[in-house]
Amino acid sequence: MSEVILLAVTGVGLGAIYFLVASGLSLIYGLMHVLNFAHGVFLTLGAFLGLEVAQRLGASTWTGFAVSLLVGALAGAAFAALTERVLVQKLYNRHIEQVLVTVGLGLAAVALFDGIWGTDPRFPRGPAWLSETTTIGGANIPNIVFVAIISAAAVLAAVVLFLKHTRYGMIIRAGVENRAMVTALGIDVRNAFTLVFTIGGAAAGIGGVLASHHFGYVSPMLGQTLLIFAFIVTVIGGLGSLIGAAVASVLVALLQQFANFYLWGTGDFAVVILLALVLLTRPSGLMGRKA
């Protein structure tokens, strides 16, 4: 029993990290129809800069940890906003070129991180409590899992509130549905594009700091590795649906955890099977709009 609880809770924790990457991907695709293959490097930059800042402020202090989350968010947001303005927006409505430029940026950024931080993984330290465990139903659950879950839930709530209750949120929701009509009402939708990238980058940056504690390391490839699962999550959840991304994140991570434990390490395989099943039965994803 404690085994199941451990797998379930850590699965949700992993899902939380997937969601922090997938939420941005999903919104960006939903609004702009851009598959952002550079999204993982926003996460990696957030993780590295968060780690650097935490080390300077005292890695084992809560202040250091809190500031590292903030720096991770800001770094991801700034990198993403710059990417959108300098690269993606110049290729407005040229989707193949947009994909190519994000693929290129993803490769170049990883090479840049290699140059700055080296190819070997770095190991972040956090407040002692994070690496301790809390016992629930006999299962010893690492505390970082709870922090990841709470952070992702907070990000989800903040983004939902933003989308529901602000004018820009309304423009983004409308734009996901029918971008041309939004512009025909006199709205320059490009500002919404930059905003969506910025929000997605911030979420990924937070995800980077949390992932570095969750997995216990940062490497230049960390983000791009997570990106693969984030894309799967986004497709399963329904491109453009934030809630779909949240549900699918947890679903994918749980499946992965349980299959890895009970089905001889076939977690990644099981996820791909799930992806295939969803694509065959519900091509627009669990919560995606019918095309």
Add this chain to the structure above:
Amino acid sequence: MTPAPVPETAAPGAVVGSGEHILSVRGLTAHVAGQQVVEHVDLEVAATGVTALLGRNGVGKTSTIKAVMGLIGRTGRIDLAGQDISGLPTHKVAQLGVGYVPEDREVFSALTVSENLRIAERPGHAHQYDLVYDLFPELKQRAGQAAGTLSGGQQQMVSLARALLNDNRVLLVDEPTKGLAPRLVQEVGQVLARAAEVVPVLLVEQNLQVVRELAQHAVVLTGGRSVHHGAAAAFLNDPELTQRLLGVSTGAEGSV
């Protein structure tokens, strides 16, 4: 009412927009995915009342309107009250006071009715909520309802209301009665008649009875070109002309 076409050599903007026309299109060519859908269209929208844009199915009426809005690629000259808007992106065209009621309504189905109206509010304009709720009291009652759950007629009201909310200089209205029950067709006609008292309208409409009631002017497209400019009534009362250009026969009673 039919002006002689402005000579190609006329100084840009010299004649058009001088009061008689709010919108003037010269040599408009438009394409979608490399395919030419509108070819060298000339048309004028009178500064008052309703100008009907007529023609057989697939002749490029909707594309012409989309091209004016900048929603599809276009070349040629488009003057709004004397200002060339042919190079402007869609949102700038709308900001200059062009209201657009697309074919198939295109309401934001995931947004509520009131959000559909709020998103249409153009900053720096007075918003005519009194007018809109006077014309469509139902929209006030259904303010919190998701627009996707409305009937086709109600969605058309939302779409029209979005365009009427702002002080526009011209409305482009594309097939507003398409798929509506006869009672709603009448209601939409009444709304457009009232709108046309304050803002000129370019109307694409298949229902010639509606055209007959509303339109003072008519432009007929055929083969992606405009071939006829004139008074709407005179055109509709000419069975030979309507048969040739629209493929329908209209008696003087217009029992179409």
